[in-house]
Amino acid sequence: MSIAIIDYGAGNLRSVEKAVQKLGFSAEITRDKSAIRGARGIILPGVGSFDPAIAELRSLGLESVIEEAIISGKPFLGICLGMQHLFESSEEGKLAGLGIIKGKVVRFALDKNPELSVPHMGWNRLLVKRRSPILAGIDDGSMVYFAHTYHVRPKDDIIISTTTDYGYDFASSVWKDNLFGIQFHPEKSGEVGLAILNNFGGLCK
């Protein structure tokens, strides 16, 4: 198996799997530790809310598997809530995050923009700050699909790969070595999203 898509409860994993497979990569939805350890790349998807999802991740014993994989240098992609879990804490929940990335997850603070809806739902632009390998060939300003109420705020700005403007510029993707986190849904972002997944798949050798 080349790419493991971690299954930890509710959520739309099928679309991620189908998108990756359509691009010609082998992928499997799994919660099996040895399967995850044996994979060449890992995707941590996530739809839902912070506490139930992270609790499930822990009760399945996957926390250490995820940490090991990231330390080992394997390409790792956290999508939406899957990225948020890598941070230390979230305003959405009381439970601690995995703390692999320093920083926290905060609610959109849009007091100055009462006209903006929350959740931030729909297509918005990626403004490239640092071009990570998964953004190869992606035009600055490309639109991707978001559906979230909380966003990450890394302690170290240097890991921010793209920002997106919604009332203010928030971190819409982060990148640190083999670790990629994206707030948007590549599996729902049409051609742009598929190109990003294709870049990630290409790293999983």
Add this chain to the structure above:
Amino acid sequence: MLAKRIIPCLDVKEGRVVKGVNFVDLKDAGDPVALAAFYDKEGADELVFLDITASSDKRYIMFEVVKKVAETIYIPFTVGGGINDLETIREIIANGADKVSINTAAVRDPSLITRGAEKFGSQCVVVAIDAKRKGDKVNRGSGEWEVFTHGGRTATGMDAVAWAKKAEQLGAGEILLTSMDRDGTKIGYDIELTRSIKEAVKIPVIASGGAGALEHIYEAFVDGKADAALLASLLHYRELTIREIKDHLGTKGITVRR
């Protein structure tokens, strides 16, 4: 800037698109998967499938449609129509849909909104509201709308603005708002209704019912403050194309995805 969304809506009965679709350039205009692919290519930002299958024991057919759509297009899509329990929501999401739209069941049992949002996230739960302006046609502008259920057949006595607020509090991630007065008229969206709901909630509002021209869609966004516009027959009969709509909006300074 977040783009304003254009969302085609397809009515599906027992796995077939049943009304309003009249394409000459599709081999099978009744196939929801082929139509989904067509609209994706045209630049649709999202799709809505309304399952109007009457018999609940044929619901599995829709699950198969959802599965095939999810394997074909890579943009978000919503499934609505007759959804009344968590298990059906789970089944639809697990097969690859991004959101479910609930209407009658949410009125009957508002806790379904909360249970759906807790289990799958608020972004998954769209509450569809069919609203009808109170008062007679002469005395328009009462500024009040009543919620109807069962496809517009049953009056609930509930105020649409109050219901939208409650749905938001219960965990809805979005409101799909249909003006029953305007639906099918092509005289434009009920802007006052759309704006009234939009100003009462923070969650996105999708305007539906009444679009007949480019200008109507522009008005829904600018005057109605809608986040998205739902379109059916206007697109299905090729009276307007998504490209034309987005070109028009773009020219007038509205952010759209092109």
